[in-house]
Amino acid sequence: MKITDIKVIVASPGRNFVTVKVVTDEGLYGIGDATVNGREKAVVAYLQDHVAPCLIGRDPGRIEDIWQYLYKGAYWRRGPITMAAIAGIDMALWDIKAKAAIMPLYQLLGGRSRERVMVYKHVGGLDIAEVVDGVQALREQGLDAIRAQVSIPGLPPIYGTGPSTDQAAGGMVQALPTEEVWATHKYLPLVPKLFEALRDNVGWDVHLLHDVHHRLTPIEAARLGKDLEPFRLFWLEDAIPAELQDGFRIIRQHTTQPLAVGEIFNTVWDCQQLISEQLIDYIRVTSVHAGGVTGLKKIFDFASIYHVRSACHGPMDVSPVAMGCNIHVDVAIPNFGIQEYSGYTEATHDMFPCAWSYERGYLQPGEAPGHGVDIDEAVAEKYPYAPAYLPVARLEDGTLTSW
Numbered sequence: 292m293k294i295t296d297i298k299v300i301v302a303s304p305g306r307n308f309v310t311v312k313v314v315t316d317e318g319l320y321g322i323g324d325a326t327v328n329g330r331e332k333a334v335v336a337y338l339q340d341h342v343a344p345c346l347i348g349r350d351p352g353r354i355e356d357i358w359q360y361l362y363k364g365a366y367w368r369r370g371p372i373t374m375a376a377i378a379g380i381d382m383a384l385w386d387i388k389a390k391a392a393i394m395p396l397y398q399l400l401g402g403r404s405r406e407r408v409m410v411y412k413h414v415g416g417l418d419i420a421e422v423v424d425g426v427q428a429l430r431e432q433g434l435d436a437i438r439a440q441v442s443i444p445g446l447p448p449i450y451g452t453g454p455s456t457d458q459a460a461g462g463m464v465q466a467l468p469t470e471e472v473w474a475t476h477k478y479l480p481l482v483p484k485l486f487e488a489l490r491d492n493v494g495w496d497v498h499l500l501h502d503v504h505h506r507l508t509p510i511e512a513a514r515l516g517k518d519l520e521p522f523r524l525f526w527l528e529d530a531i532p533a534e535l536q537d538g539f540r541i542i543r544q545h546t547t548q549p550l551a552v553g554e555i556f557n558t559v560w561d562c563q564q565l566i567s568e569q570l571i572d573y574i575r576v577t578s579v580h581a582g583g584v585t586g587l588k589k590i591f592d593f594a595s596i597y598h599v600r601s602a603c604h605g606p607m608d609v610s611p612v613a614m615g616c617n618i619h620v621d622v623a624i625p626n627f628g629i630q631e632y633s634g635y636t637e638a639t640h641d642m643f644p645c646a647w648s649y650e651r652g653y654l655q656p657g658e659a660p661g662h663g664v665d666i667d668e669a670v671a672e673k674y675p676y677a678p679a680y681l682p683v684a685r686l687e688d689g690t691l692t693s694w
């Protein structure tokens with residue numbers, strides 16, 4: 292079998308997605324996700340100008356060799372753009388191999404290790420009462436794990452806390468980044484109150500999670516971890532900027548609060564220290580940003596040696612294609628932890644017919660050959676690329692800060 296064409300499709304059925312289609316001379320094709328939120332066009336150019344010409348005529352079955360060719364061969368290794376481009380190709384190649392084998396992808400990864408994949412969804416609110424209501428509503432919909440975020444009184448709603456902060460929900464379609472305001476001293480005392488109210492109202496039979504979005508210093512995060520201990524969170528996510536790995540040691544010295552990080556990591560090298568020193572409990576890399584199925588599997592296998600569990604990043608900007616790959620990996624690996632799942636717009640589902648399915652808090656990969664996700668190119672044409680950016684954040688005095 293030979294690769295005859297590589298198409299890169301950019302469309303915005305609610306938010307922008309970069310999708311790769313690898314076509315072969317035997318009629319089989321595979322689909323991959325290469326979306327980097329807010330930097331989509333950089334990956335498109337990388338794929339079209341620098342990757343596609345090198346792969347035409349190659350055997351799509353040599354997945355590991357092509358991964359190494361694109362990783363080592365670039366000389367400029369790692370980074371979100373390179374690794375998303377590799378991911379797009381890698382997912383498509385696994386899709387082709389599994390379709391050729393007439394097997395669902397998870398069978399090629401060693402078969403099932405579990406019957407279903409537990410997900411968490413998000414609840415945000417302008418005040419604690421609104422978040423409590425939102426969490427109760429999701430409990431009624433069958434969710435066993437829920438991420439809770441609340442706006443800070445006295446500040447405008449910020450990313451991750453307002454009711455509609457996702458692009459698909461209307462909060463992010465901006466030609467230029469919006470600017471938000473952050474104040475740590477107002478946030479730190481509020482979060483324990485949120486989780487106290489949640490435990491009082493929804494009880495202890497539910498996993499509660501919280502995302503700090505990299506906004507704290509290590510000692511601030513240590514304080515938050517200690518204050519949250521009575522409420523037994525499933526995890527505290529991205530407590531500090533992810534590149535400051537030694538900072539996690541400071542947090543660990545002060546709290547037994549489980550820690551999660553990794554949504555902006557691209558390779559095992561980004562998390563080697565955090566995993567091997569057991570400074571975290573969950574590694575949140577995802578197929579599209581960590582080099583596809585091949586990259587993800589390498590990281591999770593490494594993590595399993597150190598009792599660190601998986602938690603694939605799965606917001607709306609991780610397309611249904613990457614979500615499908617994540618679910619196949621989730622169901623196969625021994626050290627699965629949880630899968631983030633925000634759900635998608637109807638238009639996104641129309642554009643990506645898929646075999647995976649969601650029901651009452653759990654996902655299934657489906658039994659279709661391949662990873663089971665396709666792209667309807669006619670539907671994609673109806674939704675052209677629309678520039679959109681994540682917000683930036685400033686302190687109350689105007690200093691730019693992490694968000």
Ligand code: GCO
Nearest residue numbers: 328502554605606608631681
């Ligand atoms: C999460 C995330 C997302 C990211 C977004 C960036 O935990 O789901 O933090 O909300 O911010 O995916 O593109």
Ligand code: MG
Nearest residue numbers: 502528529554
């Ligand atoms: Mg996050």
